[in-house]
Amino acid sequence: MNVAKTVETKTTGTKSRKKRNLWLKIIGGIVGVLVLFMGIVFVVNAISNGVEKKKIEPYGQYVHVDGKKMNTYIQGDGEQTIVLLPGQGTPSPVLDFKLLIDELSPDYKVVAIEPFGYGLSDETEKDRTTENIIGEIHEAVQQLGIDRYVLMGHSITGLYAVSYVNTYPDEVLAFVGIDSSVPNQPGMDVKLPLKSMQFLQDSGLMRLLKKVSGDPYESLAFDEHTKEQMDLISNQVGSNRSLLDELRHLGSNFKNAEHLTYPHDLPVLLFVQSNNEHNEQWIPLHEQQVKQSAQGKMIPMEGSHYLHHTKFKEIAEEFKNYMKQIQ
Template sequence: MGTSVKLDEKYNDLQYISVNNKNICVQKIGSGEEVIVLLHGGGVSAPIMEYRGLTKLLSEKYTCFSIEFLGYGFSEGTQVPRTIENIVEELHCIIGQIGCKQFTLIAHSIAGVYALYYLNKYKNDVASFVGIDSSVPKQNDFVNVEKATVVSWHVTNFLSKVGIMKLISKLGDTFIPKINGITWTKEERILLKEMFLESCTNKTVLNEFKNITKNFEKARNLSYPPNIPVLFILATGTLKQIKPWKEIHQYIIGDKVNSKIVFLEGTHFLHYKCSEQIVEELEVWKSEILSSCIRR
């Protein structure tokens, strides 16, 4: 992504991996023996920056790789259709190049569906999966995700073309995410606004939105492989919007051993305000899995 802002030392750990002649941005943070790979949700303008609160905590124990899909953040855009097959193959290529094996995969929002597809295709890559208010294919039965996201994109795109979004960005910090434990520098605030304004006209993301229903249907009959424990950390705010939010997540894990669902008080973007609780739940769950293995 082109930006007028010079990145400071906090972004020296960004690396660019070429996939089909397009650069995908990956941030590596931490040096722990165990590896975590983080995937972001749809329509997020600055994924690596917005994950900062969570990766800051996780990096105290783990080696964390945050991957920005094509069309997001510091990554390049693409005209390659945003089908679930293409997205998952790009992800597999990235993971192969950074050398991750037997890692914990963490996905937020729509990336949960991509992760489900990935786990079924590459069963031996992943040791465990954590969904942060992550999507499951059956949610499309209760809310038209594609329609909502496409309409939202067109509205913001129109407001951007007539200059309203740029005006709003100059008047205040409406587009600056408020994340617990993170204080943005002046340069970062400018960068976040630039990234948001660029996302308003992002055709790569629009193509992803237009493929949501088809992508969800392609994953509809999938379940998590028996050997991969699953932790769903869901938001009470989403439960109010989608009443069977717990049930559709319970359905997809069934009675899988070492899998668990917990709720945290908050909105869909739990990692903005609840990063500490997310890490705590992750550690409790991992200790439960270890204890279970010892008993067996």
Template sequence: MKKWRRRLFKTFIFGAVAVLLLLVTGLIYQQVSTRQDQKTFIPPGKLYSIHGDNMHLYTGGQGDATVVLASGWGTADPYVDYYPLYEKLAPYTKFAVYDRFGYGYSDMTDKKRDVDTVADELHELLEISGQKPPYVLVGHSLGSLETLRFAQKYPDEVQGIVMLDGGSPEYYANDTDDIASVIGGFMNQFRIKTGLFRLTLQSNAVVEASNANRNGLTFVPDELKKIDTTALLLNYGNANTVDELREMTANAKVVVDNKKPFPFPLTILTADYFGASEPIWDKTQAEFTSWSKQSKQITIKDTEHYIHQYHPDLVANEILELVKK
């Protein structure tokens, strides 16, 4: 009996030491790899100090109006994600792709991710960087909330709004999914901090699967695809993006409470999810038109959530229609 207990104890100690070594190795692997990624992750645009932290803005094109592109939640690198779209826009209009704090090449911030703060940060970024209204605002997914709040606070600077499968404030105000607890939860953060998430992304099959709802980034050059993966490794699950999810319902209610139909055009582009969309989403997308006196809603066939990765030509045409008005 004593020998059995000694063996059991030794086995337990060996297992505990092995697990501890694996954890330490994973932590070191994650930290060293992160530092290496940061050295190669060079901003393609410019950094501007906003409230003491650096925000990234990538601009191009030509014309009188500027198309301001707001990414959806969790889009690690908006510069890469919007590539197929701003390449279509550049010959006809100016564009500006911005990274919220915690995204792309922007810093992390300790400021709460409430919708007023985010909208004001964008406004200051556009002013400091020398952008001039009128703006055509484009919001993808959860980016709809800051886009609408910006328009509510600075209506004289807005020429029109285009939503790319952007959720309506009413939809987000009633969303009961607690995604923040999953993304910011212990198990997911453990996976990130110990390098397990990084290890999974060494597999091309995993990377391809993660890009499946973005049409496999078909219209994105290979070198930018690599940058996108690096951005995901650096930004996924950080505190700012998790806080955005925690604030989602409250942010939506702020926008709803200040609802007043806009006098400028609003175009709602809705993905058909290859015929698998949800009834509640479709209903709220149709009702989203109530946010403007000049609105229309179009369902884009053969698309997933990232419409601009499937049919950038169609999206660009709808945006340019508002630019010309």
């Protein structure tokens, strides 16, 4: 028996065990720190949600739809009415549209609607299909006693509006899209990481990410109070079950509408982002859409997807001119 070799083997084995134990301690320490970190983030988020909820100031008025409360906001008393609808996931549609509402309300009655899951409205367990969404919005409009109006909206409203105006053709005077979606736009069948989005919100990581990423409204014309309220509501609404279910139905909602068009006699005005780097067909798709209308018009604007944050004065002015032309 080679004693030297046996001793060497034992020594090597002892060193390996020590290294393994050291790595296990390091990994265990890292895991422990991560667990502690996540625990702190979760607790801070839960406490903050409770505190912030009390700081949110109510605005608008509720209407009762399907046994739930839907928040609406009315500004201005003009003869013509604009029903204003948000883009997908906009935390507080009323406040998000504030700059545009202020520009339109001296001449029009502007009615901003917060669908279920948005702003101060209740959530709902009903599937977020186009049919359900437009039915609920229409019920809210009826509850407010409005029977003739211009339908105006941002982003995803372009998808819902095609179904809406074909379902209620005798009510809508015109459709105005603010960088609005087109039913046949490509890439809308992508599977979204909904569970990850829910985890980020529930864990408090989304709040942390927002905190370190800075103020998204910093360079915009919103007053500080409005910015604060939008941030408070965003933390409350986040990825609630209604908004997540709307994302879950996104692909099927687009698929079901891909062959829908606006009625030929419906005036259609589209404000479109001219510098969309993610979709080279963005302008051609909207050009094709306005051709569906005998009084269709497209106005390209350079800016972000939220054109109404920076181009609210131009949008209001162009809209007023357009309405004079079609009357």
